[in-house]
Amino acid sequence: MNLLIYKNAKEQLTNGVYIVDSKGMEPHTNGSTAGKSQFLFNVDADKAVLDGAAYADKYNLWSNGKAKVFIENGPVGVHGSTGELTNWLNIYKTKTGFIHGAPGTP
Amino acid sequence: MKDLIKVLKHAKENYPKISSSEIHHFCDDTNKINNEISYDWDEWCGEDWITITLKNRRVLMIGVKIPVAFVTTSVFEYIQSFELMRKLYVVTINDFDDIIWSLDLDEFKNVFSYIDWHASDDAVDTTSFSTNDFWFATI
Numbered sequence: 001m002n003l004l005i006y007k008n009a010k011e012q013l014t015n016g017v018y019i020v021d022s023k024g025m026e027p028h029t030n031g032s033t034a035g036k037s038q039f040l041f042n043v044d045a046d047k048a049v050l051d052g053a054a055y056a057d058k059y060n061l062w063s064n065g066k067a068k069v070f071i072e073n074g075p076v077g078v079h080g081s082t083g084e085l086t087n088w089l090n091i092y093k094t095k096t097g098f099i100h101g102a103p104g105t106p
Numbered sequence: 107m108k109d110l111i112k113v114l115k116h117a118k119e120n121y122p123k124i125s126s127s128e129i130h131h132f133c134d135d136t137n138k139i140n141n142e143i144s145y146d147w148d149e150w151c152g153e154d155w156i157t158i159t160l161k162n163r164r165v166l167m168i169g170v171k172i173p174v175a176f177v178t179t180s181v182f183e184y185i186q187s188f189e190l191m192r193k194l195y196v197v198t199i200n201d202f203d204d205i206i207w208s209l210d211l212d213e214f215k216n217v218f219s220y221i222d223w224h225a226s227d228d229a230v231d232t233t234s235f236s237t238n239d240f241w242f243a244t245i
């Protein structure tokens with residue numbers, strides 16, 4: 001079950017465990033084709049990353065601050081160089097609980 | 107705190123940029139050396155760092171855009187067998203979580219305009235951060 005997502009006192013999106021670092025999302029949501037994968041425009045990237053992080057906790061998917069999560073209900077983005085659709089989400093975290101994410105590969 | 111920009115500038119000014127094929131060769135060879143060693147690099151995502159793990163723990167981090175490698179002292183001797191290491195500025199650290207670095211973000215953006223620093227001040231404090239924090243901010 002996904003955790004409730006809300007804004008904290010600093011207006012940062014959080015699920016109570018992790019906080020989305022919005023600056024970290026920018027390279028993958030700015031529509032650039034400079035090699036960085038991009039979230040699809042109709043995907044709520046912040047929510048996907050928070051829910052993905054909770055899923056990674058539940059299923060112990062973290063390795064050295066990174067988790068790869070397969071999103072079953074459709075692709076989340078496209079690869080940076082090829083434009084290929086992908087259902088994989090990479091999530092990165094700090095020891096202090098900040099996260100950002102990007103469409104990835106298996 | 108050590109100035110990370112000095113380290114990165116030294117790498118940039120004294121070592122040639124490694125090629126994509128060298129990186130791919132290195133990644134292909136990694137698993138052949140020791141089956142407890144593996145690499146993680148999502149090229150299609152646009153990741154700018156390659157992580158090498160030994161027994162699932164990060165021991166080496168190699169820049170895709172900067173010819174620098176951060177390696178834990180525990181495996182420094184061991185990684186000398188990697189041919190690619192001779193082409194990189196190798197920086198030894200005790201642990202990737204040790205908070206040992208600082209940098210001037212404006213200077214970083216000026217000198218390394220092709221590296222995207224994408225972390226807020228709340229997530230990564232540029233006056234004191236770890237190598238793992240640097241990875242988070244620039245991956």
